[in-house]
Amino acid sequence: MDFYDNNKTVRIRNFSLASADFIEAARNTNVYIKNLVQVFGPIGFDLFYSLGQRNISGFIGEIYKNFLANQFDALCLNPHQDGRPDILSLDTEEAQRYYQSCFNHVNGRPVPIKEQFTPFQYGGLEVKCSIGSSGKAQTARFAAEHGHPFGLYDSRVGYLNGITWWAHHSSSSNLLGLYYDYYAPENHIPQIIAALYAELTGSDWNKVSTGNPQNKKTSNTSLNQSGLSKMKNNCLFCCSDEDYLAQLRTIKINI
Amino acid sequence: MYRIINSSPIRLSHMAVSMEQVLEAIESANHKLKAISDYTKELSLDIFRILDLRTLSGAVGETFVGEMSRIVPGLMKNPSLDGYPDLVQCAVPEMAAYFEEYASRDSKEAFLFGGIEVKNTFGYKKTGEDLLNGEPRIGRINRRLEWKAHHQKTNHLLGLYTDYREGYPVIIAAFFSDSLTPQDWSVRAEPKGDSAMTSFSTLQISGFKKMLSGIRICLEDPVYLQFFHQEG
Numbered sequence: 001m002d003f004y005d006n007n008k009t010v011r012i013r014n015f016s017l018a019s020a021d022f023i024e025a026a027r028n029t030n031v032y033i034k035n036l037v038q039v040f041g042p043i044g045f046d047l048f049y050s051l052g053q054r055n056i057s058g059f060i061g062e063i064y065k066n067f068l069a070n071q072f073d074a075l076c077l078n079p080h081q082d083g084r085p086d087i088l089s090l091d092t093e094e095a096q097r098y099y100q101s102c103f104n105h106v107n108g109r110p111v112p113i114k115e116q117f118t119p120f121q122y123g124g125l126e127v128k129c130s131i132g133s134s135g136k137a138q139t140a141r142f143a144a145e146h147g148h149p150f151g152l153y154d155s156r157v158g159y160l161n162g163i164t165w166w167a168h169h170s171s172s173s174n175l176l177g178l179y180y181d182y183y184a185p186e187n188h189i190p191q192i193i194a195a196l197y198a199e200l201t202g203s204d205w206n207k208v209s210t211g212n213p214q215n216k217k218t219s220n221t222s223l224n225q226s227g228l229s230k231m232k233n234n235c236l237f238c239c240s241d242e243d244y245l246a247q248l249r250t251i252k253i254n255i
Numbered sequence: 256m257y258r259i260i261n262s263s264p265i266r267l268s269h270m271a272v273s274m275e276q277v278l279e280a281i282e283s284a285n286h287k288l289k290a291i292s293d294y295t296k297e298l299s300l301d302i303f304r305i306l307d308l309r310t311l312s313g314a315v316g317e318t319f320v321g322e323m324s325r326i327v328p329g330l331m332k333n334p335s336l337d338g339y340p341d342l343v344q345c346a347v348p349e350m351a352a353y354f355e356e357y358a359s360r361d362s363k364e365a366f367l368f369g370g371i372e373v374k375n376t377f378g379y380k381k382t383g384e385d386l387l388n389g390e391p392r393i394g395r396i397n398r399r400l401e402w403k404a405h406h407q408k409t410n411h412l413l414g415l416y417t418d419y420r421e422g423y424p425v426i427i428a429a430f431f432s433d434s435l436t437p438q439d440w441s442v443r444a445e446p447k448g449d450s451a452m453t454s455f456s457t458l459q460i461s462g463f464k465k466m467l468s469g470i471r472i473c474l475e476d477p478v479y480l481q482f483f484h485q486e487g
Contacts, residue, residue: 045317050310062305111385
C-alpha cells in the first residue's frame with residue numbers, strides 16, 4: 001500500500017512529529033498484522049474472528065501505539081491499562097522525573113498508580129481507531145450487491161457515510177484518529193488506511209453517556225460536529241488508492 | 256515436566272484418548288505458543304502482551320485443539336468456528352463420511368457423534384490484587400476456576416488452566432469430566448448491547464468440583480500441585 005503524505009506537523013507540548021513519522025508507524029502496523037495472519041494461520045486460529053468486530057479497532061490501535069511510541073525516546077506508552085492519554089510525552093527532564101514518581105513498589109515490582117496516569121499531567125497523544133460508519137442506505141446497498149450484510153473481512157470502502165471516534169470521557173486534547181478497512185489487495189486483512197489529528201477541547205465531544213456498573217457498560221462519547229470538523233480538516237496521511245481517496249473525499253475529509 | 260495424576264483415558268463411544276496423548280498435545284501447544292511469542296518479539300511487539308486475556312485464552316485453546324487433532328487418530332478439529340464440540344469423533348468410516356458432509360455445510364449444529372469440548376482459563380484475579388501484564392497469576396487468582404461455555408449442555412469437557420511462566424503462556428493443568436449436567440452451568444447470560452462477548456454460561460461450584468476431582472495432568476511444580484490439592 002502506498003500512502004499520500006499531507007506533510008503535516010503535530011506538536012505535543014514542545015515535541016514535534018511529522019506526518020511521515022505517523023506513516024512509518026502505519027506501515028509497521030500493517031506489516032505486523034500481515035505477519036500475524038501468517039503466524040496464526042497454520043494453527044487454525046482466526047485471530048480477527050476471535051477478537052470480534054468490536055475489539056478489532058482497539059487491537060489495531062494498540063499495535064499502532066506500540067510502534068509509534070517506540071520510534072521516539074520522548075514518547076512512552078501509558079503503563080496503566082486505564083490510563084490516558086495512551087502515549088505519554090516525556091520530552092523534558094521534569095516530565096521524566098514525574099513519570100518515575102508515578103509507581104508504587106509492591107513486592108519489588110513497579111505498579112503504576114492509577115490516579116497519576118488518569119490523566120497523566122504532562123499529557124501526550126490519545127490514539128483511537130475506527131472502521132467508519134455506514135448509514136441505512138449504504139448498508140442496504142452493500143447487502144443488495146453482496147447478498148449478505150457487512151461481515152468480518154468485508155471491505156467497507158465505497159459504503160461509508162461518515163467516521164467518528166469514541167472515547168470514555170470528553171477531556172481528550174491531542175487525538176490521533178486512525179481509519180482502517182479490510183483491505184482487498186491484502187486478502188481483506190485489516191490495514192490502516194488513514195490518520196487524522198486535532199487538538200480537541202471538552203466542547204468537541206457529545207454529552208458523555210454514563211456507565212452502569214450493573215452491566216459493565218462503560219461511559220462513552222463521540223466527537224460532535226466541531227470535533228469532527230477539526231479532525232477532517234487535518235488529515236495526516238491516507239492510502240493513495242483511488243477508491244480510498246474518493247471515499248474519504250465523499251465523507252468530507254480534506255485531503 | 257508434568258505429572259500424570261490420573262491416567263484414565265477419555266472414553267468416547269468408539270475410541271479412547273490416552274493421557275500420554277493429551278500430555279503430548281499440551282507440550283506441543285506450549286512449544287507453539289512460545290514460538291509465536293518469540294516470533295512476534297522479533298517483529299518488536301509480543302502479541303501476547305497486547306491481546307486481551309479473553310482472546311489469548313481462546314488462542315491457547317485453539318492451539319491445543321489443533322495439536323490434539325494432529326496427535327490423536329480419529330479425533331478431528333470441528334470444521335465450523337461455531338461448531339460443538341471442539342474436537343469431534345471420527346473413529347469409523349460412518350463418522351468420517353458424516354464429518355465431510357458436516358464440514359461442507361459449515362454447520363452450527365452439534366456434531367452427531369460427539370467428541371470433546373475444550374475450554375481454557377487463566378483464572379480470575381482476586382479482588383484488590385495488582386497483576387501486571389505477563390506476570391504469573393498463581394496465588395493471585397480465585398481458587399475456583401471458571402470455564403465458560405456457550406450453552407449449558409456442555410459436557411465431555413477437557414478444561415485447561417494456563418498461567419504465565421517467564422512471560423510465556425503455558426498450559427499448566429488439564430481436567431476432564433463427562434458427568435456435567437445443565438445444572439452445573441449458570442443460566443446463559445446474553446451479552447449487553449455494547450458488549451463484545453458472545454452469550455455464555457459459567458461452570459458453577461458443583462461443576463468445578465467435578466472438574467477438580469477429574470484432574471488428569473499438572474505441571475510438576477509444588478505451587479500448582481498445592482493449588483489443586485495434589486501435593487505429596
